[in-house]
Amino acid sequence: MRIDRPLDRRQFLTSSALAGTALSPTLLPHLSPQALAKTRVTPGSAMRLGLVTYLWAKDWDLPTIIKNCEKSKVLGIELRTTHKHGVEPSLNKTQRKEVKKRFADSPVECLGPGSNERYDNPNPTVLKKAIEKTKAFIKLSHDIGATGVKVKPDRFHKGVDKNKTIEQIGKSLKTLAEFGQGFGQEIRLEVHGQCSHLPTIHKIMQVADHPNAKVCWNSNNQDLQGKGLEYNFNLVKKYFGATAHIRELNIGKYPYQKLINLFVKMDYPGWILLEARTKPKDPIAALIEQRQIFHKMIKNTQA
Secondary structure, three states, X not given: OOOOOOOOHHHHHHHHHHHHHHOOOOOOOOOOHHHHHXXXXXXXXXXXXXXEOOOOOOXXXXXXXXXXXXXXOOOEEEXXXXXXXXXXXXXXXXXXXXXXXXXXXXXXXXXXXXXXXXXXXXXXXXXXHHHHHHHHHHHHHHHOOOOEEEEEXXXXXXXXXXXXXXXXXXXXXXXXXXXXXXXOOEEEEEOOHHHOOHHHHHHHHHHHOOOOEEEEOOOOXXXXXXXXXXXXXXXXXXXXXXXXXXXXXXOOOOOHHHHHHHHHHOXXXXXXXXXXXXXXXXXXXXXXXXXXXXXXXXXXXXX
16 A cells, blocks of 8 residues: 655655746746746756765764754765664664654755665575565665665676576566555665666666666766766666765766756756765865855856
8 A cells, every 4th residue: 555645844845846847928927027937947956965874974873964964054864774873674663753853853854774785686585585675674764754765786697697687686676666655765776886887777677667666876987888978867867766876076087067967957856965985084074065066066057
């Protein structure tokens, strides 16, 4: 049975803002052209910067995560499993309510657990265990007021046909998408591992064939291979969910401005989550810097 969750304030505001893009002169004949222009939302305006608890937040407990996100105004968080925050499927009902309340009492939005579950293993017992563990994360995510669970496709195994692995991952994803829909939770397939080539991800999503199965862009070097970034982005963008991953925007050779251009062009309404790789002395200052760069890149595109 599907559980329909009422829109919270953040979701309502986002939905209302996006609805403004559909307004037209025929529907609002009493507005002047100048007033009508103000009702339109500039593409990319709904995009927000968030954080994955890797590496910058892996040693922060939950109160520290919320406090530091508030300070830096990076107001979305993906709680990667095994980190100090301790938000795991082992939490009891009371503890889950406490986590939900902490986020509800703050401006920080919990986007869900970043699980480490993957569905590539040819051993049926291992695969079944991964699916059951993911279901536990789905229930956890629902109970703490989040919106989805990140999962991984991972790799190809020696002696196993690649198409068979792709089909197995896709079918597993569909099973979990159906289960997650009953709890109001997206299943977000991170572009990860040996399966991170976007044509492979595209094939997996075709097998999954479920509206609740989503792709979490991961800003890998493989994105630039084959026919290039724009082609690979367009190949999977219809599957995007509420989250995507980036690394530090001002480090390395990944063409982040071009990536932000593509997200703005499609008017992506979700969270761009920083999955940082460095170890800054002052992570709060580093988060603020990344937020400033992020918004500058968006403005560059909008201009």
